[in-house]
Amino acid sequence: xxxxxxxxxxxxxxxxxxxxxxxxxxxxxxxxxxxxxxxxxxxxxxxxxxxxxxxxxxxxxxxxxxxxxxxxxxxxxxxxxxxxxxxxxxxxxxxxxxxxxxxxxxxxxxxxxxxxxxxxxxxxxxxxxxxxxxxxxxxxxxxxxxxxxxxxxxxxxxxxxxxxxxxxxxxxxxxxxxxxxxxxxxxxxxxxxxxxxxxxxxxxxxxxxxxxxxxxxxxxxxxxxxxxxxxxxxxxxxxxxxxxxxxxxxxxxxxxxxxxxxxxxxxxxxxxxxxxxxxxxxxxxxxxxxxxxxxxxxxxxxxxxxxxxxxxxxxxxxxxxxxxxxxxxxxxxxxxxxxxxxxxxxxxxxxxxxxxxxxxxxxxxxxxxxxxxxxxxxxxxxxxxxxxxxxxxxxxxxxxxxxxxxxxxxxxxxxxxxxxxxxxxxxxxxxxxxxxxxxxxxxxxxxxxxxxxxxxxxxxxxxxxxxxxxxxxxxxxxxxxxxxxxxxxxxxxxxxxxxxxxxxxxxxxxxxx
Amino acid sequence: xxxxxxxxxxxxxxxxxxxxxxxxxxxxxxxxxxxxxxxxxxxxxxxxxxxxxxxxxxxxxxxxxxxxxxxxxxxxxxxxxxxxxxxxxxxxxxxxxxxxxxxxxxxxxxxxxxxxxxxxxxxxxxxxxxxxxxxxxxxxxxxxxxxxxxxxxxxxxxxxxxxxxxxxxxxxxxxxxxxxxxxxxxxxxxxxxxxxxxxxxxxxxxxxxxxxxxxxxxxxxxxxxxxxxxxxxxxxxxxxxxxxxxxxxxxxxxxxxxxxxxxxxxxxxxxxxxxxxxxxxxxxxxxxxxxxxxxxxxxxxxxxxxxxxxxxxxxxxxxxxxxxxxxxxxxxxxxxxxxxxxxxxxxxxxxxxxxxxxxxxxxxxxxxxx
Numbered sequence: 001x002x003x004x005x006x007x008x009x010x011x012x013x014x015x016x017x018x019x020x021x022x023x024x025x026x027x028x029x030x031x032x033x034x035x036x037x038x039x040x041x042x043x044x045x046x047x048x049x050x051x052x053x054x055x056x057x058x059x060x061x062x063x064x065x066x067x068x069x070x071x072x073x074x075x076x077x078x079x080x081x082x083x084x085x086x087x088x089x090x091x092x093x094x095x096x097x098x099x100x101x102x103x104x105x106x107x108x109x110x111x112x113x114x115x116x117x118x119x120x121x122x123x124x125x126x127x128x129x130x131x132x133x134x135x136x137x138x139x140x141x142x143x144x145x146x147x148x149x150x151x152x153x154x155x156x157x158x159x160x161x162x163x164x165x166x167x168x169x170x171x172x173x174x175x176x177x178x179x180x181x182x183x184x185x186x187x188x189x190x191x192x193x194x195x196x197x198x199x200x201x202x203x204x205x206x207x208x209x210x211x212x213x214x215x216x217x218x219x220x221x222x223x224x225x226x227x228x229x230x231x232x233x234x235x236x237x238x239x240x241x242x243x244x245x246x247x248x249x250x251x252x253x254x255x256x257x258x259x260x261x262x263x264x265x266x267x268x269x270x271x272x273x274x275x276x277x278x279x280x281x282x283x284x285x286x287x288x289x290x291x292x293x294x295x296x297x298x299x300x301x302x303x304x305x306x307x308x309x310x311x312x313x314x315x316x317x318x319x320x321x322x323x324x325x326x327x328x329x330x331x332x333x334x335x336x337x338x339x340x341x342x343x344x345x346x347x348x349x350x351x352x353x354x355x356x357x358x359x360x361x362x363x364x365x366x367x368x369x370x371x372x373x374x375x376x377x378x379x380x381x382x383x384x385x386x387x388x389x390x391x392x393x394x395x396x397x398x399x400x401x402x403x404x405x406x407x408x409x410x411x412x413x414x415x416x417x418x419x420x421x422x423x424x425x426x427x428x429x430x431x432x433x434x435x436x437x438x439x440x441x442x443x444x445x446x447x448x449x450x451x452x453x454x455x456x457x458x459x460x461x462x463x464x465x466x467x468x469x470x471x472x473x474x475x476x477x478x479x480x481x482x483x484x485x486x487x488x489x490x491x492x493x494x495x496x497x498x499x500x501x502x503x504x505x506x507x508x509x510x511x512x513x
Numbered sequence: 514x515x516x517x518x519x520x521x522x523x524x525x526x527x528x529x530x531x532x533x534x535x536x537x538x539x540x541x542x543x544x545x546x547x548x549x550x551x552x553x554x555x556x557x558x559x560x561x562x563x564x565x566x567x568x569x570x571x572x573x574x575x576x577x578x579x580x581x582x583x584x585x586x587x588x589x590x591x592x593x594x595x596x597x598x599x600x601x602x603x604x605x606x607x608x609x610x611x612x613x614x615x616x617x618x619x620x621x622x623x624x625x626x627x628x629x630x631x632x633x634x635x636x637x638x639x640x641x642x643x644x645x646x647x648x649x650x651x652x653x654x655x656x657x658x659x660x661x662x663x664x665x666x667x668x669x670x671x672x673x674x675x676x677x678x679x680x681x682x683x684x685x686x687x688x689x690x691x692x693x694x695x696x697x698x699x700x701x702x703x704x705x706x707x708x709x710x711x712x713x714x715x716x717x718x719x720x721x722x723x724x725x726x727x728x729x730x731x732x733x734x735x736x737x738x739x740x741x742x743x744x745x746x747x748x749x750x751x752x753x754x755x756x757x758x759x760x761x762x763x764x765x766x767x768x769x770x771x772x773x774x775x776x777x778x779x780x781x782x783x784x785x786x787x788x789x790x791x792x793x794x795x796x797x798x799x800x801x802x803x804x805x806x807x808x809x810x811x812x813x814x815x816x817x818x819x820x821x822x823x824x825x826x827x828x829x830x831x832x833x834x835x836x837x838x839x840x841x842x843x844x845x846x847x848x849x850x851x852x853x854x855x856x857x858x859x860x861x862x863x864x865x866x867x868x869x870x871x872x873x874x875x876x877x878x879x880x881x882x883x
Contacts, residue, residue, distance in 0.1 A: 026534065318763040337766035347764070356764045358757030369754060369765050373747040382746050 013203040014075055014091055014170050015040035016061065021070035023056050023227075026405040030056040031067070032227040038171075038220075040075070041200040043193070045214040045235070046207045047247055048224035049447050054207045055415065057224070058173045061205075062094050063087045074171075088116075093169025095160045097176045103149035107142050107159050111166050131166075138165055139192045154185030161193065165202075174206040178213060190217045211240045225249050248447060259481075260461040262295030267330070268465030269434050274324035276314045284310035285489045288324070292434075292465040292482075297456070299480025300469045300491075301505055307489035308469045312438040315467070316347055318355075328434060337373075344433035346370075350442035352423045359412035363404050364393035366411045367426045400425035417448040424455060432459050438469040453479060473509075477502060485509055542871060543819060550817075550867035554860045561855060567846055576853075579841035580834025586841075591725045592795075593807075594833030596621065598732035598825055599787030600811025602739060603660065603780040605820040607674070609743055610776050611756035614663060616678025617784040618808020619685035620656035624785025625792045626689045627655035629708040629799030630697055632715075641715050648711075649789055656785020657778040659685065664777025668770040674777075686804060693800055707800035717794040728790030733826055735783065740822040742779075752776055784808060810836065813861045816868070832857070 016038050023031040031053045038044040048054045060067045063081035071078050074090055081087050087094075101110050112118055112127050131144065140158045148156060157177060164172055172193075178186035194217045196202040208214055214221055215235060222232035223246040231246035269292040278284035285307040292298045302308055313319035315326070317335030326333045328343045335345070349355045357366050368389045371377055376388040393407040402421045404414055411419055420440070427435075437456060441449040456479060460466055469486075470476050476483055483500060485493040485508040493508035559569035580590050603617035628648035635644055663681060666672040692698075692708070699709040719726050743749035755762035755769050762769050788803060796802055814832055818824035839853040 027530075316764045317766050318760050335766055337768070340766045354758075354760065356761050358754055358761050360757055361753065365750075365753075368750075369761070372750050378747050382748065384745050384747050384750050386745075 012170065013041040013197070013200050015042075015203060016092065016171055016205070017073040017076070018057070018061065019071045019073065021057065021060055021072070022068050023053075023060055023065060024068045028403075028405045030227050031060065031070075034070070034224070034227070034229050036222045036229065036232070038203055038205050040203055041197055042219045043197045043204045043217055044206070045218035045221040046205060046224065047209075047214065047221055047243060049247055049417075052224040052247075053227040054224055055175070056227075058094065058175065058205070058207065061087070061092065061173065085116075088167065088169065091168065091170040092173065093164035093167060093171070094173040095157075095164060095175065095177055099156050099160060101148045101156060101159060101163075104147055106145050106147055107151070107162075108144040110148060110159065111163055114163050114167060134166055138162065139195060140165075152185075154189065157185070157189055158192075161189070170201070171203045171205070174204060176207055176209065178208075178210065186213065187216075193217070211243060214243070215240065223247055258461075259457065260295075262293075262461075262463070265293040265296065268292055268294045268296075268328060269333075269467065270327040270330075271315075272325045272327060274311070274314060274326075275322040276310055276319055277322055278310055283322075283489060285314070288489075288491055290467075290484060290491065290494075292467055294465055295460055295463045296481045297460050297466040297468055297479050298482045298484060299476035299497075300467070300484050300486050301473055301476045301509055302469075302471070302486035303509055304471045306486050308438070308471070308486055310489075311486070312347075312349060312436065312469055315436050316349075341374075344431055345436070346427040346430075346432050346434070347436035347438075348420070348423045348427050348440060349437065350439035352419050353412055356423055357411050357419065360410050362408045363397070363402070363411050363414065363422055364390050364407035367393045367396055367422055370426055370430070396422075396425040396429060399429075417444050420444060420448065420452065424452065428455055428459065432462070432464045435459055435464050435466040437466065439471055440468075441472065441475060473502065473505065476505070543821075546867050546870055547817060547819070547864070550863045551860070553867075554856070554863040557863070558856050558859050561859075565848070567848065571846060572842065572848075572852075575842050575845055576835055576838040579838025586834075586837060588724045589837040590830060590834040591723075591729055592833075593836050594829045595726065595728040595732050595790060596787040596805075596807040597811050597814050597829035597833055598729070598736060599783045599790075600808045601814035601818065601825045601829055602735065602811075602822060603656075603784035603808070604812050604815035605818065605822055605825060606739060606743070606776050606780040606783070607660075607664070607773075608815065608820040609749070609752045609756050610773055611759075612664070612667065612773065612777065613675045614660060614678045614777065614780060615675055615812050616660065616663065616680075616682040616685075616808070617780070617787075617811050618804070618806070619678065619682030620659045620781040620784035621788040621791070621808045622682075622689050622803050623659050623685040623788065624652035624656035624781075625788025625796075625803045626685075626692065626708075626799045627785070628652040628789045629711065629792045630692065632711045633697060633709050636709065636711055636715070644711070644715055645717070645793060648793060649786070652785040652789035652792075653782040654785070656788065657782035660781025660784065661774050661778030663781075664773040664775075665770075667777075668773045682808070689799065689803065690801070699798070705800050705802075707798045710798045711793065713797065715793075716797055717790070726790065726794035728787075728794055731786070731790070732829075735786070736822040736826050739779070739783075743822065748772070748775070784811075810857065813857060813864070816861065816864050 017036070019035050021031055021034040022029070034053065034057055046054050046057070056065065059065045061072060061081070063083045063086050066082070072081060073079065079090055081090070102113070105113070108128065108131055111131060112122060135141070140162045142151070142155050142159045142162060148159065151159065161172070177189065190213060193202070193204055197204055206218065218235050220232065221235050221238065221243065223230050223243060225247060230249070271288055271290045274285055274288040275283065276285050288311060290298060300308060300311070310319060314321055315335065328345070333339055333343060339345075353359045368377055371392070372384060372389065376385070377392070378384055390407050396402070397404060397407065400421050402414070402425065403418045411422060414422065435456070440452050440456070444452070453475070456466060456468065468476065468479060480497050482494065482496050483505055484491050485505060487509065493505070555573070562569045562572055579586055581587060600617040600621055603620060604614055607614045628651050631651040632644060632648050635647065639647070659681060660678065663674050663678045666677050667674040694706045697708045698706050717726055717728070720730065743752065751762070751767050752772050754765065755767060755772050759769065787807060791803055792799055810832055814825055814829050818828045835853050835856060839850050842848055842852055843850045
């Protein structure tokens with residue numbers, strides 16, 4: 001069956017319903033009797049906090065998990081989805097938060113290889129004709145002939161959606177599809193999808209944290225909290241306050257911590273003329289000199305890929321310095337364990353599983369990275385005692401509200417927000433003098449974001465010197481006392497927050513200075 | 514934000530219970546998967562035998578008899594297990610850091626050679642309680658430096674440790690040959706180029722009532738010791754962090770390079786000890802007989818034991834038994850001696866494949882996750 005034939009009659013949107021869906025992991029009930037109904041041709045939003053069960057629900061729908069109880073109905077008929085392949089066969093596809101394209105292949109190649117019936121020898125002429133016919137049926141336009149690595153984030157996300165349409169999926173699950181996009185790109189993508197649902201070609205179930213997107217694009221909404229459906233209905237009938245109250249329940253979202261005036265500003269951390277190379281041994285950062293005082297948050301803004309990640313790696317000991325020095329309290333500092341302990345230097349960053357945690361090790365072990373070689377976990381030099389390690393982990397899990405089945409669970413099985421909370425517990429539970437933070441809220445929902453930003457502000461108010469690198473300008477504007485802009489590996493602009501504004505910083509980020 | 518609305522004490526209790534269940538489930542996986550792998554290898558090997566027109570039942574019966582059937586075969590098995598325990602440790606310890614070292618044979622050969630060589634000028638005057646400790650130190654140092662260098666090459670120059678350790682095995686063999694055929698050759702032995710024998714009065718004896726030398730006991734104790742080192746010390750924990758995620762280890766300021774070199778040196782020292790016992794308990798001198806493949810079978814032992822030092826002991830005995838039965842199989846079934854090597858090879862491949870099933874079989878997943 002050729003692609004053209006498959007698409008000739010416009011694909012009709014399908015409706016999906018779950019009835020009493022329940023999923024239990026060990027002692028954790030991730031989904032509790034969840035029934036939702038996504039009508040054919042509707043744009044349905046799924047809202048909820050971290051660990052509310054959104055991902056578990058869609059993974060059950062996609063066949064990654066088997067529900068403990070409950071059924072799934074497609075167009076009112078009970079279906080069995082033992083694996084993702086079965087879901088695809090029914091017409092249910094998913095677009096993930098992170099890209100799943102092959103960067104070195106072109107868009108056309110990515111589309112063709114994604115098919116299950118790709119022949120061993122590909123007749124590109126025929127495929128190309130098929131692709132062109134297919135593209136005429138969709139509003140998404142993506143350059144087909146350059147490698148995916150050369151596409152912008154917005155184009156990649158469009159290609160991900162295009163891929164699902166090309167595979168004839170008629171029910172799309174989108175997992176926070178706009179977290180990697182600029183606001184303009186997000187509006188474009190969601191607008192096009194909205195158009196397709198209105199035309200009855202597609203049904204969409206979108207996991208989101210952004211109320212703006214839900215109110216602007218979704219028809220219906222379902223809110224999950226602690227694995228249960230706690231509300232929902234037509235978006236038009238609900239206010240943002242209604243939805244956020246449903247999501248949060250009685251839990252208080254912490255107010256953004258007040259900025260306490262810091263009269264005495266003693267110099268704490270100094271970066272003096274730092275140079276370092278990237279993985280290709282090309283200069284990545286050049287002549288970075290910054291001073292951070294006690295009780296000050298220095299925010300480094302910049303478009304991703306301008307040397308920020310290399311700078312963070314240098315500061316956390318993951319990348320060697322080519323030249324330059326670091327000073328804390330005017331004493332030379334190198335990111336080695338004994339000095340980190342002596343100067344009380346801590347840090348955390350985006351994608352903790354990649355950067356600062358060991359995915360296969362347990363929650364308790366991951367929480368002990370800073371303390372395993374000190375009493376009480378190590379009562380005498382060299383020895384390690386697992387009991388105090390678990391005890392401490394239990395305390396941290398409850399005080400930082402980390403959701404995990406047990407202290408022995410591999411940390412990779414936790415949701416993103418809970419991994420970050422576990423790391424926060426590890427890094428912030430002691431005395432912090434210097435804190436190095438990179439994109440701490442990347443990909444997290446707003447309750448976690450508020451929590452993490454509040455914790456950073458608390459540390460500032462307690463007198464820590466904080467270096468915050470963020471690609472989210474709002475985060476810098478909210479938190480920083482002093483802002484610096486990084487462009488092409490250099491600091492191109494620096495100013496106290498009180499004497500600058502978003503437009504000026506934005507200009508500097510775009511390279512005008 | 515816990516889900517439980519019960520009292521904190523009750524919540525704590527259910528938490529503890531879940532922890533225990535979790536641990537049990539995971540350990541079950543570590544037992545069942547290797548056993549399944551053994552069964553699959555047995556089936557594949559049976560097909561091989563049937564293709565040769567031989568009876569698999571006879572073969573396995575002979576392996577049983579030759580390896581474990583009589584007290585004589587048991588002793589033969591245990592003698593072969595001792596070096597396997599040491600060389601398996603040479604794989605298991607670096608594996609915690611994510612390093613795949615396959616050149617344990619080189620450290621064994623060099624350790625044995627160093628022990629024999631340092632003994633040469635001492636045989637005439639040194640009492641046994643001086644000679645043997647000096648030989649032990651020489652063997653440990655030679656093996657430790659040899660594999661330690663592999664770790665250093667990996668960390669400081671980015672040289673692949675698997676290839677480096679394999680190539681260094683060939684260098685070790687050449688070093689042995691160079692000396693035993695030249696400078697250190699014993700002129701009184703016309704048959705096989707060897708170093709001068711250390712003399713039967715200097716040899717390590719056997720465990721009373723058996724033909725098994727003390728190396729087996731030392732090996733077992735070393736496994737227990739290294740198990741404790743890897744699981745109950747800050748060094749072992751740091752090694753686990755570095756092996757699990759190098760970036761995380763760096764972010765914690767851990768001395769990754771030092772960890773790698775130390776782990777490799779410990780590994781090499783273990784293999785070097787195997788060489789020492791081969792010289793001081795079996796051969797009495799260093800010659801080409803040291804190159805018996807124990808280092809390579811040790812890789813299989815370690816993988817089968819999932820790099821757990823405690824599990825290495827039974828697995829080494831098991832594979833020692835298979836090796837010990839080779840002669841009997843050859844005589845009774847008219848099969849070449851290498852047949853048991855085919856079995857070993859099959860086992861290794863199946864074990865490597867079975868590694869990919871950990872965490873994938875729904876049977877072992879948390880309740881309700883099936």
